[in-house]
Amino acid sequence: MNILGIETSCDETAAAVVRNGTFVLSNIVASSLKEHAQHGGIIPEIASRRQLEFIHAITERSLAKAGLKLKNIDAVAVTNQPGLIGSLLVGISFARGLSFAINRPLIDVNHIEAHAYANFLEFSGTQTGEKKPRKKPELPAIALVVSGGHTNLYHIKAFDRFRLLGQTLDDATGEAFDKVAKILGLGYPGGPAIDRLAKKGANTTIRFKSAALPDTYDFSFSGIKTAVLYHHRDHEHHKEFSTAKTAYSFQDSVVSILAKKSISACRKLKIKTLVVGGGVAANTALRAKLNDEASRYDINVYFPLLSLCTDNAAMIAGLGFHRRNERSAQ
Ligand code: KG4
Ligand code: ZN
Numbered sequence: 001m002n003i004l005g006i007e008t009s010c011d012e013t014a015a016a017v018v019r020n021g022t023f024v025l026s027n028i029v030a031s032s033l034k035e036h037a038q039h040g041g042i043i044p045e046i047a048s049r050r051q052l053e054f055i056h057a058i059t060e061r062s063l064a065k066a067g068l069k070l071k072n073i074d075a076v077a078v079t080n081q082p083g084l085i086g087s088l089l090v091g092i093s094f095a096r097g098l099s100f101a102i103n104r105p106l107i108d109v110n111h112i113e114a115h116a117y118a119n120f121l122e123f124s125g126t127q128t129g130e131k132k133p134r135k136k137p138e139l140p141a142i143a144l145v146v147s148g149g150h151t152n153l154y155h156i157k158a159f160d161r162f163r164l165l166g167q168t169l170d171d172a173t174g175e176a177f178d179k180v181a182k183i184l185g186l187g188y189p190g191g192p193a194i195d196r197l198a199k200k201g202a203n204t205t206i207r208f209k210s211a212a213l214p215d216t217y218d219f220s221f222s223g224i225k226t227a228v229l230y231h232h233r234d235h236e237h238h239k240e241f242s243t244a245k246t247a248y249s250f251q252d253s254v255v256s257i258l259a260k261k262s263i264s265a266c267r268k269l270k271i272k273t274l275v276v277g278g279g280v281a282a283n284t285a286l287r288a289k290l291n292d293e294a295s296r297y298d299i300n301v302y303f304p305l306l307s308l309c310t311d312n313a314a315m316i317a318g319l320g321f322h323r324r325n326e327r328s329a330q
Contacts, residue, residue: 001019001020001021001074001075001321002017002018002019002025002066002068002072002073002074003017003073003074003075003076003077003107003317003318003320004016004017004059004062004073004075004076004077004098004317005077005078005313005314005315005316005317005318006055006059006076006077006078006079006091006094006095006098006313006316007078007079007091007111007114007311007312007316008055008079008083008087008088008090008091008094009079009081009082009083009084009087009088009091009111009311010083010084010087010311011031011032011033011036011047011050011087011311012031012310012311012312013030013031013032013050013051013054013055013058013090013091014028014029014030014058014311014312014313015028015055015058015059015061015063015313016028016062016312016314016316016317017062017065017066017068017073017317018314018317018320018321020321021120021159021318021319021320021321021322022120022121022122022318022321023121023122023123024122024314024318025065025066026061026062026063026064026065026066027062027307027308027312027313028058028061028062028065029058029310029311029312030050030054030058032047032050033189035050036188037187037188037189040182040188041178041188042084042148044084044085044086044087045086047084047086047087048084048086048087048089048090051087051090051091052090055090055094056094059094059098070098070102074104075099075104075105075106075107075320076095076098076099076102076105076106076107077095077106077107077108077316077317077319077320077323078091078094078095078096078106078108078109078316079091079092079109079110079111079114079316080108080109080110080328081108081111082110082111082112082149082150083111083149096328105324105327105328106328107320107323107324107326107328108323108326108327108328109316109319109320109323110162110319111311112145112152112278113145113154113162113319114315114316114318114319115145115147115150115278115281115315116141116143116156116162116275116277117159117277117315117318117319118277118305118309118312118314118315118318119137119275119276119277119302119303119304120136120137120159120275120318121308121314121315121318122134122136123305135300135302137273137302138273139156139157139158139273140156140157140269140271141156141273141274141275142154142155142156142262142265142266142269142271142273142275143155143156143162143274143275143276143277144258144276144277144281145276145278146174146258146276146277146278146279146280146281146286147174147277147278147279147280148172148174148175148178148189148191148278148279149174149175150167150168150172150278151167151172151173151219151221151258152164152167152168153165153166153217153261153262153265155265155269156275158322159319159322159323160322160323160326166216166217166218166219166261167218167219168219168220168221169213169218169220170220170221170222171220171221171222172221173221173258173278174191174278174279175221176221176224176254177190177194177251177254177280178190178191179225180194180225180228180247180250181193181194183225183228183229183232184228184243184246184247186243189279191280191282192282194247194250194251195251195282195283195284195285197243197244197247197248198244198247198250198252198285199248199284200244200248201242201243201244201245201246201247201248201249202248203245204245204248204249206231206245206246206248206249207249207253208224208227208228208231208249208250208253209223209224209227210224210253210256210257211223211224211257217261217265219257219258219261224250224253224254228246228250231246232246251283255283255285255286255289256289258286258289258290259286259289259290259293262274262276262290263290263293263297263299266294266297266299267299272298272300273299273300273302274290274300274302275301275302275303276290276301276302276303276304277304277309277315278309279309279310279311281303281304281309282306282309282310287303
């Protein structure tokens with residue numbers, strides 16, 4: 001079964017074809033990120049206008065790369081929430097029209113759940129550039145999705161049964177990285193910049209604290225963001241002020257709380273598989289911390305290929321396969 005996935009929830013316009021929910025035949029992404037960088041954050045008006053310009057060509061390229069024609073597509077899956085409404089509308093309207101035109105079902109897919117699903121996708125060896133085939137995670141699993149817009153912890157019993165255990169009460173993890181990077185003058189998006197710079201700042205006594213919110217799987221990052229703001233305001237003109245050390249301490253605290261709650265969910269629910277997804281899953285400190293903590297408790301932790309951490313349509317088409325019966329109210 002070939003499913004065409006369409007993803008337009010933010011600044012990426014993406015189309016992909018996935019076979020039987022697993023094999024990625026094509027995965028094409030266009031992004032307007034560079035245009036937003038000069039504004040220090042996503043401008044919804046720009047994002048949705050670019051979606052309109054890109055969506056047709058990206059879909060055609062995705063079909064061509066998969067070596068398929070529209071008549072070979074068995075269903076269309078589209079991100080229906082959450083996201084910027086102007087951007088979402090482009091993808092949803094396009095997918096709806098397409099599914100009607102080719103008389104194939106339309107499947108709605110939740111973007112955040114799809115980020116977790118990215119771990120279950122497979123490429124042929126030549127597509128990934130990796131020598132060994134990747135080990136596939138097994139269900140049940142705990143999923144941590146950390147992106148620019150969301151921080152959710154799920155218990156996945158089956159691909160049509162995601163149970164939300166906790167989420168951020170304010171800023172998303174990536175949003176906190178982006179805002180702290182802005183305070184430190186590191187540009188946008190800030191996550192990769194903090195990740196790189198923090199490697200030079202490990203030797204520090206600065207300690208920032210992320211909110212613990214004990215006895216819940218919820219997160220809060222607005223307090224630590226304000227702590228960095230005040231630290232920067234009060235120390236930036238001191239000789240010993242170090243942007244790298246500030247970045248390290250912020251990242252270390254955020255990564256620690258993410259790891260603590262994810263591992264704790266695995267242990268409490270007696271689950272041996274932890275999958276991580278979303279843009280922040282690319283963070284090297286988060287990967288190291290989770291690998292380290294998971295190995296202590298005999299938990300297997302999985303991260304998607306870097307190209308599948310950020311927004312893409314392969315994850316939408318893949319999860320769509322398991323949601324065929326839910327369909328969409330076209
Ligand atoms: O999943 P994504 O592409 O978009 C959303 O759905 O939000 O995530 C983008 C977010 C941005 O906030 C970016 O700063 C963050 O992911 N990010 C990182 C890293 N790479 C991207 N954050 C920390 N470390 C990274 N290496
Ligand atoms: Zn995303």
